[in-house]
Amino acid sequence: MKDFLDQLARLEVRDPPPDFDRQLHRRLNRSLLVQHVVELLTGAAPWAMVHFLHAVAAVAAFSLTGKFDQDRRRAD
Amino acid sequence: MDRAEWTDELLAAAAARESSDGPAFVTLVDRFRQRVWRICFRLLGNEEDAADAAQEVFLGLFLHRGRFAGRSKYATWVHSVAVRTCLAKRRSRSRRRRHEGVSAEPGWESRQAARPAGPAGLALDLAGMLESLDEEDRAMLILKYAESYDYDELAAIFDLSVSACKMRISRAREKLQSRYNQSTPQNPQEP
Numbered sequence: 001m002k003d004f005l006d007q008l009a010r011l012e013v014r015d016p017p018p019d020f021d022r023q024l025h026r027r028l029n030r031s032l033l034v035q036h037v038v039e040l041l042t043g044a045a046p047w048a049m050v051h052f053l054h055a056v057a058a059v060a061a062f063s064l065t066g067k068f069d070q071d072r073r074r075a076d
Numbered sequence: 077m078d079r080a081e082w083t084d085e086l087l088a089a090a091a092a093r094e095s096s097d098g099p100a101f102v103t104l105v106d107r108f109r110q111r112v113w114r115i116c117f118r119l120l121g122n123e124e125d126a127a128d129a130a131q132e133v134f135l136g137l138f139l140h141r142g143r144f145a146g147r148s149k150y151a152t153w154v155h156s157v158a159v160r161t162c163l164a165k166r167r168s169r170s171r172r173r174r175h176e177g178v179s180a181e182p183g184w185e186s187r188q189a190a191r192p193a194g195p196a197g198l199a200l201d202l203a204g205m206l207e208s209l210d211e212e213d214r215a216m217l218i219l220k221y222a223e224s225y226d227y228d229e230l231a232a233i234f235d236l237s238v239s240a241c242k243m244r245i246s247r248a249r250e251k252l253q254s255r256y257n258q259s260t261p262q263n264p265q266e267p
Binding site for chain 1 (some may be wrong): 084
């Protein structure tokens with residue numbers, strides 16, 4: 001039985017494939033790209049949407065009232 | 077101090093501050109490539125799955141590089157991530173095979189029937205007999221006897237006490253022993 005388990009240590013382990021690092025970096029780059037796209041969508045996109053909606057609201061208010069909110073513009 | 081002389085823990089802290097796979101992370105990959113590869117190859121048994129799993133391990137280390145809390149050595153943490161990744165891969169592989177209607181792994185009994193006589197047969201059947209063990213017990217036995225991990229390291233990797241590790245390895249050995257005893261009488265050419 002001891003010999004049998006010793007065989008485990010004698011079984012040859014090949015070296016990693018030569019393109020192992022290249023494949024790893026390709027996967028890393030892909031995951032980084034996904035991570036950055038998700039960050040963009042969750043961070044920048046809502047910010048852009050809020051500013052766009054502010055502009056739309058300001059146009060609507062100007063169309064209805066004929067007044068432009070100067071103070072608000074300065075505050076921004 | 078040259079980055080190659082840094083401890084694993086220092087490198088891990090530097091890698092956590094990097095925004096992409098910078099020099100600290102690349103040094104860690106260089107340092108652990110061979111060890112992670114050996115664990116994956118031993119536990120998965122073929123080059124293709126081992127390469128996939130080893131890349132997954134490094135990808136996981138990269139994505140969760142800020143999560144290393146320093147409660148254990150970084151090397152132990154990397155090894156336990158590698159073992160968990162391989163066990164998950166083996167489970168999903170057998171689930172997929174079951175789903176596809178293929179036997180998860182050729183059963184020990186069927187391997188036994190097809191086994192050639194003599195020491196070659198014994199060597200070939202080693203993998204088959206290990207397949208009859210529970211996944212974690214199999215991994216423990218392989219790391220203990222093939223990669224010469226000590227009980228303290230195994231306990232840290234599998235998140236068990238040292239005595240629990242010893243008991244599981246002893247039980248796994250007993251199970252293998254009984255399989256081995258069943259197999260020897262069928263092979264008259266063996267000494």
